[in-house]
Amino acid sequence: MNAPVLVIDALTVKLPSGADRELAVRDVSFTVNAGEVRCLVGESGSGKSIIAQTVMGLLPRNLRPTAGRVLLNGEDLLQTGAERLRRLRGEKLAMIFQEPMTALNPVMRCGAQIDELLAQHTSMSSAQRRDRVLQMLEHVRLPDPPRIYSAYPHQLSGGQRQRIMIAMALILKPALLIADEPTTALDVTTQAEILKLIRELQRENGTAVLFITHDFGVVADIADGVSVLRLGDLVESGSAREVLGNPQHAYTRILLQAVPELVSRKPALPGDTACVMRTRALSKVFVTGGWLGGRREVVAAKDVDIEVKRGETLGIVGESGSGKSTLARMLAQLIEPSGGEIELEGSTVSALRGAAVQAFRRKVQVVFQDPYRSLNPRRTVGAAITEGPLNFGTARNEAWQRAQELMQLVRLSPQVLQRYPHEFSGGQRQRICIARALAVQPELLIADEAVSALDVSVQAQILELLDEIQQRLKLTIVFITHDLRVAAQICNRIVVMQHGRVVEQGPVVQVFEQPREAYTQALIEAAPGKGFRFGVA
């Protein structure tokens, strides 16, 4: 049972000239045994996906392996011809991807897509194939298999699509399954179910699994063995217990320490703290269609009552579609609420016009999720940071001087003000975005998933920075996130949202340790690596 299925032996892959380093993967060796789940962990740019693509023979043309062997059951895949490799994929090798919507053909029914594999690789009759596909759909616990069989991918949810991908990957009982961040695009509760499913099916068939992830929570949940990559080098490899429990390499320790603990750190502020912002029965209904087409209404937020107290960090957590981003954009007056009202320091701010909007914008600022898209690529960093102050009538040299001070606050050199955004990494760009928001000296900062797009170690640095800035500037922060660990680390109080409504709110300690509502309990239960204590190793 423990024979090695996949042996990666001294694999080296060269990057095209002009890349930031010479080798994508350098001299990496590890094995995946039958019945084992090996997690390949690393931050972005560590080369983990390159290894998966090498094994599948799907490397882009400008990358090529220059040394080493990739043995699948003793057969070197690097020396195998294209035709043989095509046969191996599906029969012996299978892969599931991060985004199931793009991996499935949108104009083909799900059943037919799975059926295609059987038709290619087996000699079953069409009736037998249909039975087998239906059986497999049931096996991955999709409800009503005949309906799913004839459904198109867009008619299914993200979790259901990923189940289709899993059914597709495992229907030929491959020896090796490669899963490239298969749950990253899914909500936590769905992620927990998918991880459980992969684990079960893998045990049942004794499949070897190479599981690629950046999330140590997921690693703690699913891994038998862990290999840690950094910038193309394998820094540590061993059993999950060894690597997570007693990491040998400093980089592994840093990564583990950067994973926020699922234990609340900050107490709630005293009950008599003044309220900066308050909402009453705030609602938002999006209407699409109309005119000639069918009118459709989507309730994104309904009767939201929250209070933001001066100097606190209020966390708003929820899964995708819970309305948390809609709420954030209403609070920032970027979209107009359809009902209810928002109060800032005691006065109603709904439907502001002209000078009143400007006054509001001085007090409330936003940091967005995607650091790559939230800076105008055609304007320098300095122009971005001084834009707000200049809009509010600050003199140019004064605004520039403040920008330089802010650069120091977010720990970047003032020289970067002359540069363009594309020259910076994600974490640096997020620092720039924070500086831009702080340039108008706001009282309330709304951070909409501000660390979700960043690697853990960078995420830890940004969280630390936000904390420090809050202390120094006495800032109030509304922190929107889907990540309970992050919320636990930075927030004083938490608001849990589901389907546009507030399900539960209270001090962080109370919500995490004695959740009252079933949904909150399920959410906390589903947090990956729940039983494992990170950050203390």
Added chain:
Amino acid sequence: MDPALTELDAERAIPAPAVGPTAWRRLGKNWSVRIGGTVLALLLLASLAAPLLGTIDPSLIDPVNRDLLPGATGEVMLLTGETFPYKFWLGTDSYGRDIYSRVLYGGRVSLVVGVTVALLSLFFGVLIGLAAGTIRWLDGVVMRVMDGLMAIPGILLAIALVALWRASIWTVIVAITIPEIPRVVRLVRSLVLSIREEPYVEAARALGTPTLALMLRHILPNTLAPLIVQGTYICASAILVEAILSFLGVGLPTDVPTWGNIMAEGRLQFQEFPHNVLFPGIFLALTVLAVNMLGDGLRDTLDPRFAKRGDRP
């Protein structure tokens, strides 16, 4: 200090200035841009410097030199009565006018029409497109009007305008520009609609940037690359349409040498003297090809979907 720790601290370090090729350098390396640009520059130069390139008056009628074949020599008599020997490199037409001179001077009209139409339609297209993309209630009305304009064939419009105003270069330019504007409007509107949703525009709104500044500072500069590309295609098609209009006799007056006019006049005796149609035709094809090559090259270098840029690591 541990090497891994310094590696992480590198995240905080300032990056070196970008070393990647700038947009201009990338343009210079693209073969479509090189070839298209060179050919176009030569054509432009030739038509501007036509008087210096051994040409004679392109509308000088000389019955003695009628229907000469390319390469023939003859005696040219100017209106002043002066005569001198002249070699007709590309032959003459049925009025004895020098095709070589006519083609070079005709190039001026084509290029002026092409460039002017491109600039005018981009200008009005951007103006209307920005308004339609930004002002919600205007969008529906403007776009229906544009749909209406697109339904009018350019040639029909040209005939109507010529009947209304008289044939002139401005009539032709207006007639070609009007049907081009809706295409630019559609492009700009769709670009504005997608750029408007970008987080950096939302961030600028949150910073209190007024709507006009938002459009000029954040939205317009990010539509430029596709617009430049669209502009070259408009230029090529305008040159072609001008020739078609002249050929059909609804363009410039017949006494002005344009490639279309030369071809239209040569058409009657095409079987005997094909050079009357052939040479302006070759120049026309070459110009349109060069402009289109330039456009393709610009698209490849300026459009991030075709060129890999250093925007994301």
